[in-house]
Amino acid sequence: MNEENALMEAFGRTQVQLAGHGGRDAAVLKKALASVEDSLAADMYGTGTVIEEFQAEMAEALGKECSVFFPSGTMAQQIALRIWSDREGSKKVAYHPLCHLEIHEQDGLKELHYLEPLLLGSADRLITLEDVKGMGPGIACLLLELPQREIGGQLPEYAELEAISAYCREQGIKLHLDGARLFEVLPYYGKTAAEVCALFDSVYVSFYKGIGGIAGAILAGSREFTETSKIWKRRHGGDLISLYPYIVPARYYYQQRIGRMSEYYEQAKELAALFNSCHKVSTLPEVPVSNMFHIHFALPLEQLAPVLIGIYNETGIGLTPRLKPTGGNSCYYELNIGDVYGGLSKPALRETFRLLDERLKQL
Amino acid sequence: MNEENALMEAFGRTQVQLAGHGGRDAAVLKKALASVEDSLAADMYGTGTVIEEFQAEMAEALGKECSVFFPSGTMAQQIALRIWSDREGSKKVAYHPLCHLEIHEQDGLKELHYLEPLLLGSADRLITLEDVKGMGPGIACLLLELPQREIGGQLPEYAELEAISAYCREQGIKLHLDGARLFEVLPYYGKTAAEVCALFDSVYVSFYKGIGGIAGAILAGSREFTETSKIWKRRHGGDLISLYPYIVPARYYYQQRIGRMSEYYEQAKELAALFNSCHKVSTLPEVPVSNMFHIHFALPLEQLAPVLIGIYNETGIGLTPRLKPTGGNSCYYELNIGDVYGGLSKPALRETFRLLDERLKQL
The missing domain is CATH 3.90.1150.10 (Aspartate Aminotransferase, domain 1)
Structure with a gap:
């Protein structure tokens, strides 16, 4: 050995x-399920109380008009970038060299969506305002990950984040938040989720990192954005007949741990x-x-x-x-x-x- | 009203x-979960006993070398057609005009995989051997759905199915089975699942139709085929950290209802x-x-x-x-x-x- x-x-x-x-064992799911009635109706292809209520709660927590529950962040984020790419009429997006989409998704963004990512900054440090200003023209969307996981979970100072957001807005570059661990950084920033998300056009959060659910993600933004994301969710094969086996634990452990x-x-x-x-x-x-x-x-x-x-x-x-x-x-x-x-x-x-x-x- | x-x-x-x-309520999941120990370890990104055992069982039941559990049939089937298309070097695939991929998936096959489906036969009847012989050249893969759901669940006679399979093999056309309701047709054919699947290069079956699970699908074929399908599963955002909330019910209700x-x-x-x-x-x-x-x-x-x-x-x-x-x-x-x-x-x-x-x- x-x-x-x-x-x-x-x-x-x-x-x-x-x-x-x-441990990640069956007890995690059983415990969450014990919190709901046997008669709780399954969601059906994105409709039904169990999914709609959670989406509404998360939209409110993130300060966005609407949100959509996805089986995975991989799916949610590729779709977010695709929507902004289509909207802006450019296949160019930008993200950190160690972005999840670049190193953990078997190049789904390129193989399924034919997007052309610019690797911004260096692998060993955060993206800076200077990097953003030097991106060159034609970037449809910039993805920022808070915290930047692959370098230990580092964060830009909040003032720099605000400056990047202001610059992107001014330049017409959409800003997407990879917030897989967004809830986990709020104490350091001393901000609410909605305050941080207000800097971004679209936001993804995960429910099995700090929250400790089974799997699943929320993608939030304007109604127009989230409605388009539902079409892509269907295309990706993510519009499952029922997602409640992930939604119930997501909600349960969110309530348990967000505080x-x-x-x-x-x-x-x-x-x-x-x-x-x-x-x-x-x-x-x-x-x-x-x-x-x-x-x-x-x-x-x-x-x-x-x-x-x-x-x-x-x-x-x-x-x-x-x-x-x-x-x-x-x-x-x-x-x-x-x-x-x-x-x-x-x-x-x-x-x-x-x-x-x-x-x-x-x- | x-x-x-x-x-x-x-x-x-x-x-x-x-x-x-x-009813499709939370009791369906709770009942299945009660059949496993609290200490059952979650699967992790496609590995672990709970997913590997079920995949092995299903590969055996379907008479294929390997099988892979997917969150949805939509994802599994697009991927199957993409793999055969890449293998054969042709974007052309063929299926029935009322195929699930054509009418229920927001054109995922075209929007994500850029495949070019030929709608074979007529909407109001089954695909025949004559249709298949008249497809013209360059079809990488033919998808047959057994039973053909949108026309009431009709089936070709078994001899015709065998003839279509033999023709495709002779012509080097891959044959994929949309077996969303495969288990349900075996009594009529008087065949085992493995006997029917032997006519096909790849097979998809569902676990929430006749089986009555929550969601999820199996894609089966050769080891080379299923290994490639895992890469695409990751790209689609379907390689969830844990799929056991669908696998446990799939297995439980399969055992309850396959007989x-x-x-x-x-x-x-x-x-x-x-x-x-x-x-x-x-x-x-x-x-x-x-x-x-x-x-x-x-x-x-x-x-x-x-x-x-x-x-x-x-x-x-x-x-x-x-x-x-x-x-x-x-x-x-x-x-x-x-x-x-x-x-x-x-x-x-x-x-x-x-x-x-x-x-x-x-x-």
């Missing part, structure tokens, strides 16, 4: 974990500080701006994995099931704070980091 | 219905005979070949609806919530036999049809 499998197995045997809301985002954010800062106190460990960002951050280790995966496995076995606390190698002799992983962290014993946590620091110091 | 709304409301007040498996298809078929023939015994009523096909048929009324919707409403109110039995006008002074609806029919009181059923015949005779 190699180190990667050994790490996953050892993680699987731990009693508690640092990240997340707990806890500040807590997750504070805990992320606390935990990042614990990591940063260890030899050969640094977090990105150093001080988190949401419930997520990346943990970088200045040693190769093969050397780190046995250390982590030892700590899992001794403490019963699992840090991560997997590590990603980076160029050079280092590796990292992504961490998202959820319900679990608050239940951890502080002495056990301190002991875990004491062990981690001690063992890394010896290497 | 117009007749259509009045009919739907009156239907909503009936105690029992002729068609289906009962009942002969019963539904016999009941459909019995019920069609009752309809055909009434004045101004005829079924298509006259003798059903599956659990479904269409019921045509030789009078306009506006005249029929009050008659049906009266019968619903007097008997408590609901025939249909809606009617579709056809050209001319007639209308029709589609009926699918499910679990409910077997539980109806025979005397109440006879009284319902006596009333229907009596009232239609007077018009």
Whole structure:
């Protein structure tokens, strides 16, 4: 067995974990379903109380005229960009080099919609106002991801975001928000979702990141935009006869967790500080701006994995099931704070980091 | 209130219905979920026991090397045709003029995949071997739907199906099965699913028609075909983090109902005979070949609806919530036999049809 499998197995045997809301098992769905009556009528092809009420609630929370529930963000965002591309009569869109559409969707945007993305800025930093001003002509839509997940969940300062929004409006460039983790950044910005979304023409939010539902996404914007998105949802094969198996958990866990985002954010800062106190460990960002951050280790995966496995076995606390190698002799992983962290014993946590620091110091 | 709304409301007040498996409410999902442990691990992006086991079971049932679970048939079938089109290097595919892809999918096949469908045969009848022989050159894939839903669920004789399959193989034309209701036609053909599927290169089956699940589809074929379909599933936004909320019910209701298809078929023939015994009523096909048929009324919707409403109110039995006008002074609806029919009181059923015949005779 190699180190990667050994790490996953050892993680699987731990009693508690640092990240997340707990296991992704059938209990997650059962618990949410227990909150609705047996007689709750299924939605039918986008109609019915269960879907319409949630769409209305989310439109209000996001400060948009309308919203549409989608089975996935992949589908919702390709469609958003396609609509703006058609509207503006240009196949050019712009996004970060590590945008979800560029690296996780098998090029659906290009293969299905024939759009031509401009990779804006650099992979290792946020898009800036200067980048936006230098895009060149003919960009139908700029997609911004808040927080920028693949670089640890970084955020532009709010004033820069406002300036980018103002510039795009002035230039007639549509601005789309990849808000997969939008709710998670509101405490840092000290803004409501509606305030942030007001800077954008269209918005996608996810219900299985910080919210911890099963799957599913909301796409919000003007009525005209969302009505067009329903046609594309049908074309993509996303207008399922019934989406309530995702909507009921989305609504249930939204209600459970939307009020806890500040807590997750504070805990992320606390935990990042614990990591940063260890030899050969640094977090990105150093001080988190949401419930997520990346943990970088200045040693190769093969050397780190046995250390982590030892700590899992001794403490019963699992840090991560997997590590990603980076160029050079280092590796990292992504961490998202959820319900679990608050239940951890502080002495056990301190002991875990004491062990981690001690063992890394010896290497 | 117009007749259509009045009919739907009156239907909503009936105690029992002729068609289906009962209401599409949250209890359908809860019941299926009760069959699995709370600790059942969610599938993750197409991996995990819950999805892999079901895909293996369905591949075996359909006699194909592999199968892939999709959130919808719309997605699965567009992808099947796209794969064959790419493989054969031709954008031309062929299907029936009332194919689901042509009339129910907002032209996803054309708008997302730029395929060029040839509408084969006529809208009011099945595709024949002669039609297929006359298609002309360059067709990458022929899609056949068994049964042909929009004309009442008709079926070609099995020998003709075999001849079409043999011809396509000889000519190098891929043959895809729209088997949304495949399980429902097996009793008429007296064949296994695997025997029918052996005539086709790729096969789609649905889990919320006769099976009565929530949503979802299986696409089956060779390993090479299904592996390519997974890439397109990701592109379409159908590779959800977890599909178990559809897979668990699909498997549960498949096990419950796959053995009942002969019963539904016999009941459909019995019920069609009752309809055909009434004045101004005829079924298509006259003798059903599956659990479904269409019921045509030789009078306009506006005249029929009050008659049906009266019968619903007097008997408590609901025939249909809606009617579709056809050209001319007639209308029709589609009926699918499910679990409910077997539980109806025979005397109440006879009284319902006596009333229907009596009232239609007077018009």
